[in-house]
Amino acid sequence: xxxxxxxxxxxxxxxxxxxxxxxxxxxxxxxxxxxxIPILSRDGKYTGTISEGDLLxxxxxxxxxxxxxxxxxxxxxxxxxxxxxxxxxxxxxEDLLDRAINQNFVPVVxxxxxxxxxxxxxxxxxxxxxxxxxxxxxxxx
Amino acid sequence: xxxxxxxxxxxxxxxxxxxxxxxxxxxxxxxxxxxxIPILSRDGKYTGTISEGDLLxxxxxxxxxxxxxxxxxxxxxxxxxxxxxxxxxxxxxEDLLDRAINQNFVPVVxxxxxxxxxxxxxxxxxxxxxxxxxxxxxxxx
Numbered sequence: 001x002x003x004x005x006x007x008x009x010x011x012x013x014x015x016x017x018x019x020x021x022x023x024x025x026x027x028x029x030x031x032x033x034x035x036x037i038p039i040l041s042r043d044g045k046y047t048g049t050i051s052e053g054d055l056l057x058x059x060x061x062x063x064x065x066x067x068x069x070x071x072x073x074x075x076x077x078x079x080x081x082x083x084x085x086x087x088x089x090x091x092x093x094e095d096l097l098d099r100a101i102n103q104n105f106v107p108v109v110x111x112x113x114x115x116x117x118x119x120x121x122x123x124x125x126x127x128x129x130x131x132x133x134x135x136x137x138x139x140x141x
Numbered sequence: 142x143x144x145x146x147x148x149x150x151x152x153x154x155x156x157x158x159x160x161x162x163x164x165x166x167x168x169x170x171x172x173x174x175x176x177x178i179p180i181l182s183r184d185g186k187y188t189g190t191i192s193e194g195d196l197l198x199x200x201x202x203x204x205x206x207x208x209x210x211x212x213x214x215x216x217x218x219x220x221x222x223x224x225x226x227x228x229x230x231x232x233x234x235e236d237l238l239d240r241a242i243n244q245n246f247v248p249v250v251x252x253x254x255x256x257x258x259x260x261x262x263x264x265x266x267x268x269x270x271x272x273x274x275x276x277x278x279x280x281x282x
Binding site: 026029051055059098101129136 | 196197
């Protein structure tokens with residue numbers, strides 16, 4: 001089974017570029033209402049993922065409450081608490097589940113390391129739910 | 142199958158009381174490193190769940206960067222973006238999966254509505270993973 005079946009493609013995902021600022025991160029996250037978003041290089045490579053919590057603790061540490069100050073902070077200087085490791089587009093479902101155990105979502109990259117989208121835990125749990133029902137029915141459990 | 146099998150009990154979970162402040166929420170969340178934590182009444186009833194994002198947007202809206210100001214904000218006045226519905230301790234695995242599709246974790250309550258712990262998506266995905274393997278092996282798929 002191909003994991004592309006589960007993909008939310010890049011054009012439906014909010015993301016940041018690594019040369020953007022804390023202000024841009026705040027604006028994008030508040031507007032799009034995602035709790036974590038991927039960071040890409042300008043040539044489309046996946047670089048990492050930043051969360052609302054990362055922004056919160058950075059602002060607390062730096063005592064920032066003003067959007068003017070947030071303009072001067074590069075997102076790449078913000079400490080990221082969690083690592084969101086990507087999977088390759090050719091990974092199998094086991095690799096995907098294995099990664100989803102420890103991450104809120106799984107970024108997907110192609111052969112060149114270019115970001116092509118994400119797979120959410122929501123979609124994975126939905127799939128598991130229907131698959132477990134199907135297998136149980138076949139087995140008569 | 143009993144969902145208690147999946148429970149992280151209350152004594153291992155960080156939580157807030159509904160009469161606590163934004164400052165206390167920040168301190169507890171920063172120290173315990175959870176991205177969302179449940180709110181309880183003083184008599185142990187589950188009231189809701191607050192996330193790092195909720196704190197972030199509240200502080201941005203109120204231009205708070207100082208812990209002194211955060212002391213004067215009750216956590217119950219902070220807008221919560223997501224609803225984390227609890228399941229009853231006697232719920233079945235389908236109810237649990239159904240809820241986990243839309244929530245980062247599932248709070249569990251007893252007959253009296255008292256909070257007894259949470260079930261994380263991590264534990265649910267781990268279970269699905271092993272169950273799918275078991276059923277596939279039985280079926281020879």
